[in-house]
Amino acid sequence: MNLQLVIFDCDGVLVDSEMIASRELALYLSDLGHPTEAAECRQLFTGMSIQSVADKVGTEWGLSVPIDFIEHLRARDRIAFERELKAVAHVEEALEHLHQANIPFCVASSGTPEKIRHSLELTELLPWFDNHLFSATQVAHGKPAPDLFTFAAKRMGVPAGHCLVIEDATPGVQGGVAAGMDVFGFIGASHCTPHSGEALLASGAKCIFEHMADLPALLDARQSHCDFL
Numbered sequence: 001m002n003l004q005l006v007i008f009d010c011d012g013v014l015v016d017s018e019m020i021a022s023r024e025l026a027l028y029l030s031d032l033g034h035p036t037e038a039a040e041c042r043q044l045f046t047g048m049s050i051q052s053v054a055d056k057v058g059t060e061w062g063l064s065v066p067i068d069f070i071e072h073l074r075a076r077d078r079i080a081f082e083r084e085l086k087a088v089a090h091v092e093e094a095l096e097h098l099h100q101a102n103i104p105f106c107v108a109s110s111g112t113p114e115k116i117r118h119s120l121e122l123t124e125l126l127p128w129f130d131n132h133l134f135s136a137t138q139v140a141h142g143k144p145a146p147d148l149f150t151f152a153a154k155r156m157g158v159p160a161g162h163c164l165v166i167e168d169a170t171p172g173v174q175g176g177v178a179a180g181m182d183v184f185g186f187i188g189a190s191h192c193t194p195h196s197g198e199a200l201l202a203s204g205a206k207c208i209f210e211h212m213a214d215l216p217a218l219l220d221a222r223q224s225h226c227d228f229l
Contacts, residue, residue: 007166015123015125016085021041042191081119085119087124095125132156136148149176184207184215
């Protein structure tokens, strides 16, 4: 089917934030008495909302989660992002390609609307999206449920079968596939490991790519119904 909408995740796809967020979470959990490494947080929590993280460490780890856990972690992330956050390399080239091809695009992220906007403002990507920003806080169930992707597509007025999702984490890939959309897995952000691509493909991604500069060619290939897609 013809491509009518590209849905981007934010963290780890548009902005290179996951390593920063994993480090801050590990430091905070360690402060709370549960020594944790950033690599462990990256493996366990990438792609999850802060609320889901709080629920997981409370129920599965048995950690006594402070009432201000979410607020405190968001504040830590905000300070770190203002100091360190950068856009993923060549992402503006990909967005320009979509703009020139008259293919709409939007963001569907596990972050809050405020976090999404702040991240895109810091990296000067916000003007590209014309307020087409969708958050897991707007739906009943976040990733890996399909709700967020279905919601974004409906708000953009595009059937699911004409949408393509760009994701870096298995919950997002699973959610996009469950919504009836094709998903491309991006493995070029700093948090990705040599095994990231395997996990995304196993979750249902149609293909994986490491450099955002390659996305325009992949999109053109999809439009041409190349065999590998």
